[in-house]
Amino acid sequence: MTSNPPDHSGPGDGSDHRPELESVADFERRARSWLAAHGRRRVPGSNDSLALFPEWERPESATWVDDARMWLTARHEAGFAGITISRASGGLGLTAEHQHAFESAESEYETAPDEIWAIGHHMVIPAIDRFGTAEQRRRFIVPGLRGDLVFCQLFSEPDAGSDLAGLRTTARRDGDAWIVDGQKVWTSVAHVAHYGMLLCRTDPAAPKHRGITCFLVPLDSPGVTVRPIRQITGGSAFNEVFLDGVVVPDELRLGAEGDGWAITRTTLNLERVSLSLAGPNTDPTRLIALARERGVAGDAVVRQSLADVVTRRRVTELTSARVTDVSRSGGDPGPLASTLKLLSTELLRTMGHTAALILGASLVADTGEWGTYAWGRQILETAGLRIGGGTDEIQRNVLAEGILRLPRDPRPATASEV
Missing domain, CATH: 2.40.110.10 (Butyryl-CoA Dehydrogenase, subunit A, domain 2)
Structure with a gap:
């Protein structure tokens, strides 16, 4: 556990980079220019890992927290931190669409695992911004955005x-x-x-x-x-x-x-949205390349499974855009956040099925070939994402009750009622 750092609270740097009416397109162009100057692009095929969670057992994990802090500090000073956090709390006060544009561009670059800051930036800091006192916002938000504080849930x-x-x-x-x-x-x-x-x-x-x-x-x-x-x-x-x-x-x-409970509901919706995956580990092109490399891209069953992955990925992206629109207008995504979470986990499940179809025994036998055995980790870890943020069954209950207006599940009897 990391000891508490010095208190660097107060308004953030980069106030010149908070134009209230900056379009998403202009914001993304400026972000991509900064990323190109300060980041290191991901090289396709340079990393065999398909892990969905940080692999803390890796030797390089010893530097991850410091690497994350340096990246977040640079990002904050450049005016790309706290994109949807209110300006009064030290954020940019922009929309979820601006945030999505930046994070999509950032995913093309090598960084320390974003799980180090994702819980803080996507769940805890927004909750403090909404429910916290003035002193709590001063004490936690800017230090959290800069990477001086790491939060968990x-x-x-x-x-x-x-x-x-x-x-x-x-x-x-x-x-x-x-x-x-x-x-x-x-x-x-x-x-x-x-x-x-x-x-x-x-x-x-x-x-x-x-x-x-x-x-x-x-x-x-x-x-x-x-x-x-x-x-x-x-x-x-x-x-x-x-x-x-x-x-x-x-x-x-x-x-x-x-x-x-009111804070919990808000935070869980944020968590379900943040757990929806649109990063490199759900990019269908890697599966397509694998099918070609293994010589099965022409197989009718494999092609159908790949088409299913591509379709699910696109539906997930469109649903994410709907959630963004609702959030941008100040609304509560509610059951739509559960829809997005469920679509994301079904996408991962379908990707795992397709990888198994392509690889056969190479999925479980480590022959040292790139892009083969590594899929096993993603398949195993998909189960965790189907639980985190509310199980698939809970998401379906939310949709049944919140959208279809079906009756709630029967409440189990307590010991005193039996």
């Missing part, structure tokens, strides 16, 4: 993953502080984060969707223990976090006491 629990409102981690008021006890699981970057966005039950007598409060907890606090989780791939991209009598000052409470 402490939501899921061993018995409260898909049913997040059933969380059991508690926070008990003690004067001007709260005493937190509980456990969180499947936490990305917790081992390098400075703060965690923490959900706790503060009123055990309230209905389960109420009585939940959100905090920003320092992860170097006494009583916080972070342990890596070994996954099916052999790596450890996630952690479990134990909180044993952790003292959290009330000034680090985000939003009003008992209003945690």
Whole structure:
């Protein structure tokens, strides 16, 4: 876990690069010019990895956090950080479409794994911008945008993953502080984060969707223990976090006491959108090139499967554009965010099926050939994305109830009702 850096809070640099009416096209041209001058383009075929999560077991991971901080600092100083964050909080105050344009261009360049900052920039910082006090916005947003602070999300629990409102981690008021006890699981970057966005039950007598409060907890606090989780791939991209009598000052409470569920819903929608994949690991051209290399591009079944991937990718991109339009107009994507998340995971599942169809035994036998055995990792990790941000089954329930207006699932009986 990284120790807290000096406080660099305050308004950000690059204010000359925040034109209120700059078109997306002009913004993207300016961004691409900066990226070309300061970044290093990805070379197709230079990296065999198809991992969907950071491979922290790799030797080069030792420099990732420092590399990410240097990149984010440069990006902030150039005026490309906090694109959708309000100007009052140190952001650019532009639209989700501007952000998508920059991130699409940035994905063409080599950077430290964006998972290091994605949770902070896509979920935690927007939540602080919307729900935080003036002091919290001053203290956390610009340092987070610059890379001086890394954030993680402490939501899921061993018995409260898909049913997040059933969380059991508690926070008990003690004067001007709260005493937190509980456990969180499947936490990305917790081992390098400075703060965690923490959900706790503060009123055990309230209905389960109420009585939940959100905090920003320092992860170097006494009583916080972070342990890596070994996954099916052999790596450890996630952690479990134990909180044993952790003292959290009330000034680090985000939003009003008992209003945690409203923050949760907003953050989960942001998470579902951020988990929708449009990066290099879902680019159909790599699968097409693989089919040609293996000499099966003319096979009718393979061609049909490739066409399915291309179609799903395009539908996902169009749905992402719809979400962008809703967000740009100030609306709540709601069930549309669940649609996008579900389309993204189905795209990954279809890509894995197609890779298996093309590769056969080469998928599971490492012969050292580029672009063969590496697909196994993507297939295994797809299961994680079908769980993170709400399982596929939860997304379908959201669509059934929010769009089709079907009745809710029956509530399981409690022990007292049996």
